[in-house]
Amino acid sequence: MATTTGVNSDLAKERNNSTFDVEELSNFIYRGPEKVKRRRYLHNLATKDPFFRKFKPWAFQTREEQYEICLQKHLYINKKCKELNLTEPVDKFFYTEAAAPHENSPIGLHTVMFIPTIEKQGTEEQKKRWLPLAESLKMIGTYAQTEMGHGTFIRGLETTATYDPRTREFILNSPTITSMKYWPGNLGKTTNHCLVMAQLYTQGKNCGIHMFMVQIRDLETHMPLAGIEVGDIGPKFGYGTNDNGFLRLSNVRIPRENMLMRYSKVLEDGTYVKPPNAKIAYGSMVLVRAAIVTDAARALAQACVISIRYSAVRRQTEVSPGGEEAQIIDYQTQQYRLFPLLATSYAMYFAGRFMYDFYLKTTAEIEGGNLDSMPQLHAISAGLKAFSSWMCSAGVETCRLCCGGHGYSHASGLPKIYIDVVPGCTYEGENNVMMLQVARFLMKMYGKLQNGEALPTFMQYMSTDLNKKSCMTEEVALNCLVMAYEHRAARMIRDAAASMEKLVQSGKSPVEAWNGSTVMLTWAAIAHCHAFVTKLFVETVVKSRMDSKVQSALTSLCKLYAVHGIVENLGGFIQDQFFDSKQVKILQKKLMQLLAEIRPNAVAFVDAFDYPDEVLQSCLGRYDGQVYQALYDYAKSSPMNEKEVLDSYYKYIKPAQNGKYQQYSKL
Numbered sequence: 001m002a003t004t005t006g007v008n009s010d011l012a013k014e015r016n017n018s019t020f021d022v023e024e025l026s027n028f029i030y031r032g033p034e035k036v037k038r039r040r041y042l043h044n045l046a047t048k049d050p051f052f053r054k055f056k057p058w059a060f061q062t063r064e065e066q067y068e069i070c071l072q073k074h075l076y077i078n079k080k081c082k083e084l085n086l087t088e089p090v091d092k093f094f095y096t097e098a099a100a101p102h103e104n105s106p107i108g109l110h111t112v113m114f115i116p117t118i119e120k121q122g123t124e125e126q127k128k129r130w131l132p133l134a135e136s137l138k139m140i141g142t143y144a145q146t147e148m149g150h151g152t153f154i155r156g157l158e159t160t161a162t163y164d165p166r167t168r169e170f171i172l173n174s175p176t177i178t179s180m181k182y183w184p185g186n187l188g189k190t191t192n193h194c195l196v197m198a199q200l201y202t203q204g205k206n207c208g209i210h211m212f213m214v215q216i217r218d219l220e221t222h223m224p225l226a227g228i229e230v231g232d233i234g235p236k237f238g239y240g241t242n243d244n245g246f247l248r249l250s251n252v253r254i255p256r257e258n259m260l261m262r263y264s265k266v267l268e269d270g271t272y273v274k275p276p277n278a279k280i281a282y283g284s285m286v287l288v289r290a291a292i293v294t295d296a297a298r299a300l301a302q303a304c305v306i307s308i309r310y311s312a313v314r315r316q317t318e319v320s321p322g323g324e325e326a327q328i329i330d331y332q333t334q335q336y337r338l339f340p341l342l343a344t345s346y347a348m349y350f351a352g353r354f355m356y357d358f359y360l361k362t363t364a365e366i367e368g369g370n371l372d373s374m375p376q377l378h379a380i381s382a383g384l385k386a387f388s389s390w391m392c393s394a395g396v397e398t399c400r401l402c403c404g405g406h407g408y409s410h411a412s413g414l415p416k417i418y419i420d421v422v423p424g425c426t427y428e429g430e431n432n433v434m435m436l437q438v439a440r441f442l443m444k445m446y447g448k449l450q451n452g453e454a455l456p457t458f459m460q461y462m463s464t465d466l467n468k469k470s471c472m473t474e475e476v477a478l479n480c481l482v483m484a485y486e487h488r489a490a491r492m493i494r495d496a497a498a499s500m501e502k503l504v505q506s507g508k509s510p511v512e513a514w515n516g517s518t519v520m521l522t523w524a525a526i527a528h529c530h531a532f533v534t535k536l537f538v539e540t541v542v543k544s545r546m547d548s549k550v551q552s553a554l555t556s557l558c559k560l561y562a563v564h565g566i567v568e569n570l571g572g573f574i575q576d577q578f579f580d581s582k583q584v585k586i587l588q589k590k591l592m593q594l595l596a597e598i599r600p601n602a603v604a605f606v607d608a609f610d611y612p613d614e615v616l617q618s619c620l621g622r623y624d625g626q627v628y629q630a631l632y633d634y635a636k637s638s639p640m641n642e643k644e645v646l647d648s649y650y651k652y653i654k655p656a657q658n659g660k661y662q663q664y665s666k667l
């Protein structure tokens with residue numbers, strides 16, 4: 001029988017049985033005890049602040065309330081960050097994730113894209129002019145790139161910015177219905193400015209897409225300015241807190257100084273000055289792609305906390321007649337669905353950590369004028385963004401399904417996490433399109449390999465001998481696992497290149513050959529990302545300094561990640577007999593062993609993520625495991641239960657019971 005106070009006894013037992021100290025693992029995940037302390041301090045500041053607790057729960061809010069409440073929270077977060085002098089992005093991230101968990105900010109684009117774009121693409125003069133206004137929220141902006149007709153193919157955007165040398169102004173227009181800006185976050189009702197991506201025309205020539213600062217609303221009345229039609233695009237799959245918007249521009253004039261001119265320029269007479277690399281204008285997308293990796297990892301980690309704690313508490317079905325019902329975490333099928341996701345959440349956290357460091361290092365180089373690493377940064381950020389958002393979104397949904405019926409309720413907290421993470425597969429570059437960008441990079445690397453040119457370190461695996469067979473033995477060594485992933489990726493890259501070559505030889509143009517090979521190219525890109533993430537996980541557990549018990553447990557988890565990935569994608573690993581059937585059996589057996597090995601540590605692994613209940617907002621994922629009382633309280637708090645008998649009973653049910661349906665005939 002489940003108790004209703006204190007920590008649920010099953011969960012308490014789980015915590016006693018783990019083989020390592022949870023605090024040591026938290027220290028490792030968050031890069032040291034000081035950082036864990038800091039993170040807890042920031043979480044506490046938010047969770048203990050009565051301001052955030054005064055609102056009704058998100059799932060009980062109407063769309064308009066979701067927007068309004070979330071806006072209040074984020075303006076308060078903004079104020080508190082200033083008061084508390086939280087200037088580091090990591091500090092703001094932790095404070096915000098606890099203050100408004102998975103509630104997408106109505107001023108989020110202002111912080112995540114508008115300000116960074118000014119910082120990175122603006123001249124010193126523009127930064128001086130706009131940044132103080134943006135910091136004080138006098139100017140609230142967004143990143144308005146996507147149009148109704150084009151999100152992916154940004155060179156095909158239709159919005160025009162035509163330079164008029166007589167007045168030294170740009171004239172902005174949305175010439176067609178499809179050219180209307182559509183989707184930008186916060187655009188509909190919140191922002192008074194936006195950075196508009198538009199085709200630049202000067203001296204009668206099209207110079208490609210560039211960014212322009214456009215004021216769209218009056219700073220006092222907030223009414224749209226002349227030539228501006230703007231509004232909210234309506235309800236979506238999620239993101240109810242966010243006023244994604246539409247925008248139509250009709251002969252809107254802005255001064256020449258409103259084009260972001262750090263790299264490209266239009267001189268007073270209309271002369272166009274090219275940037276050192278045209279793709280430098282895509283920098284803000286790269287920043288957000290890099291951030292999405294950690295964001296996706298966090299979503300899956302939280303879903304794992306909820307579903308694994310719940311699986312330890314939930315009992316269902318007598319295993320032997322008349323015996324005790326088993327904890328559902330003891331069913332091998334439950335373990336098979338959840339533990340690889342637990343491993344994936346760690347893999348993605350480490351990938352997110354890597355991505356963040358790599359982004360900072362490479363952008364510092366770019367700022368210093370060295371653009372050599374831009375293609376690598378683009379390929380890695382596009383690949384990890386797509387791979388992580390795919391894996392984590394699908395993983396969150398599996399976690400939800402693993403919670404049975406209660407997973408379908410908002411009480412579980414899981415639907416909210418899902419609808420927050422899944423647009424990451426679409427925004428900032430649709431995932432298939434991002435994988436094709438990775439593939440384009442891989443084909444270039446393959447060309448270099450063929451020409452005997454040097455490859456960057458992370459691509460050197462491509463020169464592996466594809467006739468070699470796996471070194472896998474009963475021990476299932478980590479290095480053999482990494483080699484398997486690299487072998488598969490190298491072969492798929494070669495196969496995709498061969499497919500294109502064959503099509504060209506048959507008389508197709510390079511473009512047709514590319515289009516005829518995009519499925520194989522995508523397979524290659526995914527295999528490459530899988531190998532990259534696996535290797536990173538392995539290197540993290542093998543090379544980092546950490547407590548030995550933590551290292552041993554994390555090594556099992558890492559092995560599970562790698563073995564599970566092979567077993568689930570077996571075709572790609574045995575296509576060229578890299579593994580023989582004996583080795584396949586070894587891997588399958590190892591997978592089952594690893595599930596059993598991880599079982600005693602499952603709860604400890606999720607506890608180590610150290611998410612307070614206030615952040616999880618889940619009746620099922622509570623630290624104390626008192627899920628049933630929480631579900632009951634949740635149900636009772638539903639606004640549907642405020643009245644014992646609803647008005648609809650008198651209006652509709654009662655008349656229907658009496659055979660009266662007049663109210664319908666009125667329509």
Ligand SMILES: CCCCCCCCCCCCCCCCCCCCCCCCCC(=O)SCCNC(=O)CCNC(=O)[C@H](O)C(C)(C)COP(=O)(O)OP(=O)(O)OC[C@H]1O[C@@H](n2cnc3c(N)ncnc32)[C@H](O)[C@@H]1OP(=O)(O)O
Pocket residue numbers: 029030089090093108112143145146151152153154155185279280282283285286288291292294295349350352353356374375378426427428429430433437440441444
């Ligand atoms: C443990 C950890 C602790 C934790 C700690 C925590 C720390 C935390 C830290 C703090 C973090 C904060 C967290 C906050 C969370 C936030 C997350 C969520 C935010 C939500 C906001 C949501 C906002 C959503 C906003 C939006 O959605 S905004 C709109 C986004 N829209 C798109 O993304 C369009 C996609 N489309 C394209 O990007 C292009 O269209 C296209 C396909 C590339 C073709 O581009 P095209 O110009 O046609 O080029 P190609 O011809 O294909 O290629 C020509 C040549 O250019 C090359 N090249 C293309 N690109 C690039 C590029 N970049 N760079 C370099 N090169 C490039 C290509 O490689 C090729 O090279 P080559 O092969 O010739 O050498």
Ligand SMILES: Cc1cc2nc3c(=O)[nH]c(=O)nc-3n(C[C@H](O)[C@H](O)[C@H](O)COP(=O)(O)OP(=O)(O)OC[C@H]3O[C@@H](n4cnc5c(N)ncnc54)[C@H](O)[C@@H]3O)c2cc1C
Pocket residue numbers: 109142143144145146149150151152153182183184185239244423426427428429430431432433436
């Ligand atoms: C919640 C949310 C927030 C957003 N916020 C912003 C924002 O703040 N600012 C902004 O500017 N935009 C924003 N967007 C828009 C977003 O960036 C685009 O939706 C995204 O880039 C995808 O473009 P699309 O919608 O045109 O999809 P499409 O390109 O039309 O994709 C449809 C399908 O076509 C396929 N496809 C398209 N091109 C190719 C190709 N070349 N090769 C193979 N397949 C292809 C795709 O894979 C996909 O399956 C947001 C979107 C969402 C959902």
